[in-house]
Every structure is written in C-alpha cells, then in structure tokens.
Amino acid sequence: MLEAESTHHHPGTSHEELEHEREYVAGLYARLDELREDKVRQLAEVRRTASAGSHQNRSERDAFATLYEDRLAQLNAVDDRLAFGRLDLDDGEQRYIGRIGLSTDDLRQLMVDWRAPEAGTFYQATAFERQGVRRRRHLILQRREVKAIEDDVLDPSMLTEGEALQGEGALLAALNSKRTGRMSDIVGTIQAEQDRIIRSPLAGALVVQGGPGTGKTAVALHRAAYLLYTHRDRLRSAGVLLVGPSSSFMTYIERVLPSLGETGVVMASVGRLMPGINAIPEQDPRVAELKGRLSMAEVIGRAVANRQRVPAQDRVLDIEGQKLTLSPKQVRRARDKARATGKPHNEARLTFVKILLRELTEQLTEQVESGSLGNTADRSYLAEDVRSSRDVRVALNLAWMPMTPEKLVRELFAKPALLEAAAPGLREAERALLARDPESPWTEADVPLLDEAAELLGDLDASGGRDGAAREADRRRDLANAERALENMHQSLADSGVDGVLSADDLADHNAVQDDYATTAERALLDRSWAFGHVVVDEAQELSAMQWRLLLRRCPLKSFTIVGDIAQTSAAAGASSWQQALAPHFGDRWQLEELTVNYRTPAQIAEAAVRMANAAGQVVSAPKAVRDGRWAPIIDRIGGVQPQTALVKAIPEELAALDGGLLAVIAAPHRLGELSSALRKMYGRRVGHGAGSLEQDIVVLDPRDAKGLEFDGVVIVEPTELLGSGRVGDLYVSMTRPTQRLRLISSTELPEGIEA
Incomplete structure (x- = not known):
C-alpha cells in the first residue's frame, strides 16, 4: 500500500x-x-x-x-x-x-x-x-x-x-474523490517516478509503458505542458500534437492542458488526423488488420502509378478539323519524364501535360504549314487551339487524371479490377474483405491510406492551376508587406503595452491565415502537411503500422512521447510488443520508461484482472496498487435471466454504494442498444455514453470507448464476450476502469482467474 x-x-x-x-x-x-x-x-x-x-x-x-x-x-x-x-x-x-x-x-x-x-x-x-x-x-x-x-x-x-x-x-x-466524467490534472500530486518522466529531454522517442491506473495519460498531458513551457522557442510555431484513441477519450481529457496553463496543443483522435475527415471506427477487425499492414503503402503507391496510363494504341485527335495522332510512345516518354521529376502525381502531371501539349502543337504546326504554300503568318494561335481542344483534354486526362485522395481510395476499394492491379500480393478473399460501397463513411483504418494517397498525389491545384512558383511569389509578397508593416511596430507595441515582438515571418504567416483561423493549433489541424515539433501518442499500443507511418510524417524530427500498455492491446492491427510496433519506424532509437505504481485501481480489483489475464496466457505488468478498496469484485451469476433484466436489478445497489459517483456499464458492442434502452426507461437523461457529463452519471459503452477512461464503479455485462479473438485486452481494460467498485454480470462460466 x-x-x-x-x-x-x-x-x-x-x-x-x-x-x-x-x-x-x-x-x-x-x-x-x-x-x-x-x-x-x-x-x-x-x-x-x-x-x-x-x-x-x-x-x-x-x-x-x-x-x-x-x-x-x-x-x-x-x-x-x-x-x-x-x-x-x-x-x-x-x-x-x-x-x-x-x-x-x-x-x-x-x-x-x-x-x-x-x-x-x-x-x-x-x-x-x-x-x-x-x-x-x-x-x-x-x-x-x-x-x-x-x-x-x-x-x-x-x-x-x-x-x-x-x-x-x-x-x-x-x-x-468522485469522478466527474472529465479527467482532472494531477499537477499537485505528481509523484517522483512520474515527474522524472515528465521532465525527460525533448529529443528522440520516449516510450512510457504502464499498467492500468499508473497515470500514463496524466503523465503524457503534463509532459506536453512541460515541453511547451521548457522549449517554447522551438515548439511555439511548430506546435505539439496529442493523439488519443477515440472521440470519447479526447472529450475526457480536453480540459487538462488548459488547466495546466497551455491552450495551444492540437488534440485529435486517430480518426481526425486527415483534414476534412471525421472517421468512424472500423467495425470488422479483419479489415482493420488488412488496412493497417505496412504493405498497404505499396498498394496505394501502385494505385497512384496505375493512374498514369499508356494507351494500348494510337489515338486520333480532332483539332479544328485537323487530325493529330497521339501515340503510346509519346505518352510513355512524357510519363517517364514527368515521373523523373520526383514530384507527386498531381504536380508531376503539369510536366506531363506541358510535354504533350508542346509535341501536339508542333505536330499541328507542321500540318498547317505543309498545306499553306509558304504562308508565313503567325501560328501562335495553334498552341491555344491544342490546349482548348476537347479531344486533347480527354486524351490527357485518360492518360494522367488529376486525383484527390478520397477519389483514389474510394475507387480502389469499389472497383475490383483496380484493387487486383494494385494489390497482387493479396489473396482473393482478402481483396473481397476490402471491397466497399463508394458511399460508405470513412473509417479510422482508412485515414492512413488517405494520408498516404495525399502524400503521393500532392496538391490538386498544381495539376493545372497555380504552381509552386506562384504560391512562393505570394509568400514573398506577404513577407514584403509584413516587413513594411513592422517598420512602425516598436511604437505600436509601446502604445499598446504588449510585451513581445513579432518577426516579419510571424506576421506574414498570421496575415496569410487571418481570415480563416488564428491560432497555431487551428492552422495545424487544417493542414495535412504541417510538421509538428513533438507528438504525444496515448494508448499507442492500438496503432497499426500504417497509423504509425502517418504520425511519423507529421513529425519528421521523430520527437515523440509514446504512452501505452502492451497488455491492453485490443485492436486487430495493434502491437504485441513495443519492438514490433516501433522498430519499422524508429529502429532502435527509442527509450523505454515504466510506471510501476497503480494509483487508480483498488488492490482487490487489480489483482483479479491480473489473475484473469495470466490464466488466459497473457503476461501483463502488475503495478503495485497503492490502496485497498472497500469491495472485492462482485459477481452475479444470472443463469437464464436476460442480461438487461439483471442489470436493471443491480443498478440501484451500485448507485447507492457510489453515492453520487460515476457508473459505467461496459459490454460488447452488439449489446449496447438493448442495455441503454432498458436503463433509460428507469433513469432517463441520467444515462449517457462515452465519458458522461455533469447530467449523466450512468454511461453505457464498449471496451474500446472505455479505454483510457476511469469511473467510480463499473458493471461488466457478459464478460466472456469480451475475450474474443484470443485476446484478453478488452476484458482486462474493462476490469481496470473503476476506482471503487467492480461488478460482473454473467449468464455463462466466468473466465478463469477472476475469482481468487
């Protein structure tokens, strides 16, 4: 203790x-x-x-x-x-x-x-x-x-x-103290073990491994605040990204950093890491595992390359009555030169188009001049005729179509022929799993694929609109305006009493985005290419290899705080060891720290969870619990009684014991509807989901949404159903959420080890 x-x-x-x-x-x-x-x-x-x-x-x-x-x-x-x-x-x-x-x-x-x-x-x-x-x-x-x-x-x-x-x-x-549905900071009670990790150096990747209740999330949040304070000059403009496992989790922690004096951290769940996309969880774990494989980067790469097509035969183009021929050899040569620029698909398309427009213009000019009997009139209009020709536009788009990431990935999974061409290494049954309706919502497993596609496709505007030179010219103009504006800045500062000076770069950046969004955090959240100075990842054991690839793109410096517990991995694409998760991306350039004290879970409950995991053959860290609870786990064997009936009967006793505390009902996803309905008939608006609220002291959720959260009491309905796919993560997570009481309602045999 x-x-x-x-x-x-x-x-x-x-x-x-x-x-x-x-x-x-x-x-x-x-x-x-x-x-x-x-x-x-x-x-x-x-x-x-x-x-x-x-x-x-x-x-x-x-x-x-x-x-x-x-x-x-x-x-x-x-x-x-x-x-x-x-x-x-x-x-x-x-x-x-x-x-x-x-x-x-x-x-x-x-x-x-x-x-x-x-x-x-x-x-x-x-x-x-x-x-x-x-x-x-x-x-x-x-x-x-x-x-x-x-x-x-x-x-x-x-x-x-x-x-x-x-x-x-x-x-x-x-x-x-009673839970409120929102995480509280621990700034006044940080322990020496936690403080040492919080104040670790910025550079490199720091892995914080900790069992349930060790304060991993609190350490991650306080470390983000500490780094922003200590390395303000470096991180002020680049910012810090904090990534969590779910929207419920992000709501749960959203007040902590402001209470610690920081308001500029970008916080996003894994489903919000692609601007404009608010993804839902991937329902089929087999699909999540497939999309999470690192080899999917190669699939997306081939899907992009396959959109740069060489026609099988000559194509005849009509330009103002003149017949031109576009040959496969011409298209292949232009494609190879465009690819050789090393630019993304949409940007390289500009080179491809310029080459073929020039060659077609030369071909048209030769035809016109050969029939003009020496007429030397100006032929410059011919280039515009070629550029504006419908036949030319169609032919060039068929060979090299500008693409958005959403269109590429949507069509890849909606058209079997495209997927087969891009993913020859997948079995037919695996490709069938990936097939989806093009109108289906995006999932969290899609986000890294969209990001990969965005990286390979580049800016759509560059495919035929404003090029990089034009954008750079705009930047130089903004900077010149900012420098002129700063000539009177010192006097303005004195007049206004502000205690800092902006550089011309700062002001130019500010002007460029002022009409749309003001803060670094807001700009970063809307800019996929934003490079953060540091990334904090919570529940990191759940990330797939493709999600890690996305995060590494967000922080090229590879400055990370990685927080999690391998024993709690429940995602099909998640990791079974930190070495497995990190080696493909960091090599051996990461440092492991471990939290050893369980501050949240009473000893009787923590020990039951560890016994259950060990009996199922999983080795879990067993941090020392700092306190005994008032109650050992309570077990209701209900036989043939309906689970929702048994739950409604048990809830009054739980609410009375918790005396105003927050109660969570955790069950497999397919049971949530019937359990919520039964409880709402009794308790109305007091019943919610996720982390709850000030008005909701009973929440119903599945283990995924419970991950990272804590409650005064937890009731697990049909615990055996949370042991699917041979993993104990879902049940282990669920059993270690309470700070006071744990109750299990089961119509079947309990998993081994729960009872001492």
Missing part, C-alpha cells in the same frame, strides 16, 4: 498557518485578476480600432489581438486551484508552486510555474534526498479558497515531539 516517504502533518497545523496561506493565496488571485483586467482592456482597445487605418496597421492589431486572446485564455483556464504547494528551503526561502508563474510589476516572484526547474524539488524531494527542502506543503483549495494544508516534513529537526509518520493525504484525497 501507499508508503510514506516523509513525515506528514496535517490537521494539527495551527489556525494561524491556515490563515496565513489564505491571505497569501488571496493575494495571488488578486494579481491574477489584475493581469486579466489588463488583457481585457488591451484587447478592447485593439478591437475598437480594428477597422481603421491601412491594411498593415490592421494586420498589426490582429496580431496583438491574438496575443491578448491567448494570454487571456491562459489566465482564465488556471483559476481553479491556482496554487497548490509551498516549499520551505534550507536558506529560509518560501517558494509557492502553482499552475503558472506570477510576478509583481517590479518582477518580484510571487509563485513559480510547476514546470520551472526550481519547482522540480516539489515533486522530487524525499526524506532521504531532501534537495534543500525542509518542508513541502500541500495547499488544498476549493475553487479560490484554501480549505486545508498538509505538510510533508523532510527535515527531522522541524518535527515536534509526538508527530507520527502518515500517508500522503493530498494524493489519497485525489484518488478517492
């Missing part, structure tokens, strides 16, 4: 000490409010003059407005429990730790940002290695008011006679 590594002293703390902390924290909030008012005033001033002046002046004000809005969003997001700790140091200094750093106007430090190096000892100091800390004080706030203080006394000379060793009350209070 939880071991005290320091002396903890709590309610005996004097009333005077508590009042002192209340007064100091009130001062911190007064400073926070003052900073907010400043930004509100500055933002209002900018908006009042937003439509006046030149284009350059408006651009400056737009840039200032964005800066003020971002800072104001940060100040608003940290209001709840602004400060959470104090360090008393050997030199007599008292150092307050909070969600952001605060200073007075004359730069006297009031509170240290939890990510700053000087805050590290709040998490790392122990009674054995004090690191200059005499006492660590936890400030327990409810909204803005200090309700209690708890001291970890690390220097024995500070102890008064009779004080005893106790557990860490702040941590246990957080662990025992």
Whole structure:
C-alpha cells in the first residue's frame, strides 16, 4: 500500500498557518485578476480600432489581438486551484508552486510555474534526498479558497515531539474523490517516478509503458505542458500534437492542458488526423488488420502509378478539323519524364501535360504549314487551339487524371479490377474483405491510406492551376508587406503595452491565415502537411503500422512521447510488443520508461484482472496498487435471466454504494442498444455514453470507448464476450476502469482467474 516517504502533518497545523496561506493565496488571485483586467482592456482597445487605418496597421492589431486572446485564455483556464504547494528551503526561502508563474510589476516572484526547474524539488524531494527542502506543503483549495494544508516534513529537526509518520493525504484525497466524467490534472500530486518522466529531454522517442491506473495519460498531458513551457522557442510555431484513441477519450481529457496553463496543443483522435475527415471506427477487425499492414503503402503507391496510363494504341485527335495522332510512345516518354521529376502525381502531371501539349502543337504546326504554300503568318494561335481542344483534354486526362485522395481510395476499394492491379500480393478473399460501397463513411483504418494517397498525389491545384512558383511569389509578397508593416511596430507595441515582438515571418504567416483561423493549433489541424515539433501518442499500443507511418510524417524530427500498455492491446492491427510496433519506424532509437505504481485501481480489483489475464496466457505488468478498496469484485451469476433484466436489478445497489459517483456499464458492442434502452426507461437523461457529463452519471459503452477512461464503479455485462479473438485486452481494460467498485454480470462460466 501507499508508503510514506516523509513525515506528514496535517490537521494539527495551527489556525494561524491556515490563515496565513489564505491571505497569501488571496493575494495571488488578486494579481491574477489584475493581469486579466489588463488583457481585457488591451484587447478592447485593439478591437475598437480594428477597422481603421491601412491594411498593415490592421494586420498589426490582429496580431496583438491574438496575443491578448491567448494570454487571456491562459489566465482564465488556471483559476481553479491556482496554487497548490509551498516549499520551505534550507536558506529560509518560501517558494509557492502553482499552475503558472506570477510576478509583481517590479518582477518580484510571487509563485513559480510547476514546470520551472526550481519547482522540480516539489515533486522530487524525499526524506532521504531532501534537495534543500525542509518542508513541502500541500495547499488544498476549493475553487479560490484554501480549505486545508498538509505538510510533508523532510527535515527531522522541524518535527515536534509526538508527530507520527502518515500517508500522503493530498494524493489519497485525489484518488478517492468522485469522478466527474472529465479527467482532472494531477499537477499537485505528481509523484517522483512520474515527474522524472515528465521532465525527460525533448529529443528522440520516449516510450512510457504502464499498467492500468499508473497515470500514463496524466503523465503524457503534463509532459506536453512541460515541453511547451521548457522549449517554447522551438515548439511555439511548430506546435505539439496529442493523439488519443477515440472521440470519447479526447472529450475526457480536453480540459487538462488548459488547466495546466497551455491552450495551444492540437488534440485529435486517430480518426481526425486527415483534414476534412471525421472517421468512424472500423467495425470488422479483419479489415482493420488488412488496412493497417505496412504493405498497404505499396498498394496505394501502385494505385497512384496505375493512374498514369499508356494507351494500348494510337489515338486520333480532332483539332479544328485537323487530325493529330497521339501515340503510346509519346505518352510513355512524357510519363517517364514527368515521373523523373520526383514530384507527386498531381504536380508531376503539369510536366506531363506541358510535354504533350508542346509535341501536339508542333505536330499541328507542321500540318498547317505543309498545306499553306509558304504562308508565313503567325501560328501562335495553334498552341491555344491544342490546349482548348476537347479531344486533347480527354486524351490527357485518360492518360494522367488529376486525383484527390478520397477519389483514389474510394475507387480502389469499389472497383475490383483496380484493387487486383494494385494489390497482387493479396489473396482473393482478402481483396473481397476490402471491397466497399463508394458511399460508405470513412473509417479510422482508412485515414492512413488517405494520408498516404495525399502524400503521393500532392496538391490538386498544381495539376493545372497555380504552381509552386506562384504560391512562393505570394509568400514573398506577404513577407514584403509584413516587413513594411513592422517598420512602425516598436511604437505600436509601446502604445499598446504588449510585451513581445513579432518577426516579419510571424506576421506574414498570421496575415496569410487571418481570415480563416488564428491560432497555431487551428492552422495545424487544417493542414495535412504541417510538421509538428513533438507528438504525444496515448494508448499507442492500438496503432497499426500504417497509423504509425502517418504520425511519423507529421513529425519528421521523430520527437515523440509514446504512452501505452502492451497488455491492453485490443485492436486487430495493434502491437504485441513495443519492438514490433516501433522498430519499422524508429529502429532502435527509442527509450523505454515504466510506471510501476497503480494509483487508480483498488488492490482487490487489480489483482483479479491480473489473475484473469495470466490464466488466459497473457503476461501483463502488475503495478503495485497503492490502496485497498472497500469491495472485492462482485459477481452475479444470472443463469437464464436476460442480461438487461439483471442489470436493471443491480443498478440501484451500485448507485447507492457510489453515492453520487460515476457508473459505467461496459459490454460488447452488439449489446449496447438493448442495455441503454432498458436503463433509460428507469433513469432517463441520467444515462449517457462515452465519458458522461455533469447530467449523466450512468454511461453505457464498449471496451474500446472505455479505454483510457476511469469511473467510480463499473458493471461488466457478459464478460466472456469480451475475450474474443484470443485476446484478453478488452476484458482486462474493462476490469481496470473503476476506482471503487467492480461488478460482473454473467449468464455463462466466468473466465478463469477472476475469482481468487
């Protein structure tokens, strides 16, 4: 159980000490409010003059407005429990730790940002290695008011006679608090093991392996916030991408980073990593496994190449009554030259078209001149005749059609002949699995294929519209405008009171996107080619090889934080080891760290889940649970009773035991409809799905959507159905979601190992 590594002293703390902390924290909030008012005033001033002046002046004000809005969003997001700790140091200094750093106007430090190096000892100091800390004080706030203080006394000379060793009350209070349907940060209770990982260097790929309840997701989120703080210059413009397994998971964690002082992280589920596509889960695990294979990159590559066709015979073209011949040899030569440019399909098409238009124009010119009896009139109009000819357009499109990724992939799976030509290595039965109606919605397994196609196809505009040179000319023009706008920037900054200077590059970028979206995060989410400075991947064991390929394209520097638990793999295309998942993409250039303490799951429940997995032949990490629960797993054997009937009967007891906590009902996907319907007849709007909400304290979901979430209580209906395909991941995940109670309702024999 939880071991005290320091002396903890709590309610005996004097009333005077508590009042002192209340007064100091009130001062911190007064400073926070003052900073907010400043930004509100500055933002209002900018908006009042937003439509006046030149284009350059408006651009400056737009840039200032964005800066003020971002800072104001940060100040608003940290209001709840602004400060959470104090360090008393050997030199007599008292150092307050909070969600952001605060200073007075004359730069006297009031509170240290939890990510700053000087805050590290709040998490790392122990009674054995004090690191200059005499006492660590936890400030327990409810909204803005200090309700209690708890001291970890690390220097024995500070102890008064009779004080005893106790557990860490702040941590246990957080662990025992009721779930709300949204994840809470752990910034005030980060443990030394977690802190060491959070503060690991930026470069390279860091794998954080941890069993259920070890705080993997919390570590990932706090690491994202830490990296943005510590490497602001590098990551500010490139940004950080955080990828999770499902939309329910993203909703669950969405408030954490703002509460840690960060509002610019791009957060997306695996189904949202292609702009404009909101994919649904792939229902058939066999299809997911096929689409997830790394060899699918070759299939997409062949599908693109097969759209660059050489006709089997000559094609006769009619141009204003003149007959021209387009031969297979001409098309092949133009195709080979276009491919030799190394450009993507749509961009290389421009070269292909130029070559054939020139050759056809020369052919037409020769015909016209041969029948003109020496007439030397201007023939320049002939090039336009060739370019505008319907026959020419049709012939060139048949040989090299401009394509979108969606059209390529949709037709690939809808037309058996195209798939057979692109995927000769697949068996006929496998190709049959991939066949789909062209109107079907996109799935998460399709997203990497669409991304691969987008990479190989390139910009559709370049196939016959604006080329790269034109876009670069636009960029140079924007940059020149920005440089002119910056000539008066220093005076504008002084007038507006802003505390930073934009470069011409920053302002040009800002101007280019101002009409559509303002923040780095918004721009990155809408730009498939955006290169992030760092990527955090949660539940990474679920990713297929093709999904990893997509993510590596998003971060060419290969700077990753990879979080997961191999034992919880349930996706058909997921990994059975980190080596298997990462070697094709990172080689041996990744480092493994392991979290060893289970903070969420009571010992009785955690041990039952591990026994079940071991009995099924799967080796799982078994992190040490820090606390015993009040209840061992409860088992209802229902025989011939309908599962929904047994569930409705059991729910009142669960709700009473949880006393306002969040209850999850987890079952195989095919049962969710009938279970939800039965519960809604009894509890109406209290029943929801996913992570729930403030109005919904009963949620019904399948193991996939439960992944990464936590609940006060869990009821698993027909647990044996979650053991499909020889994997224990779904049942293991489901059994390790609760923080208090676990109940299993089964009409068949339970999987081995659950009962001690």
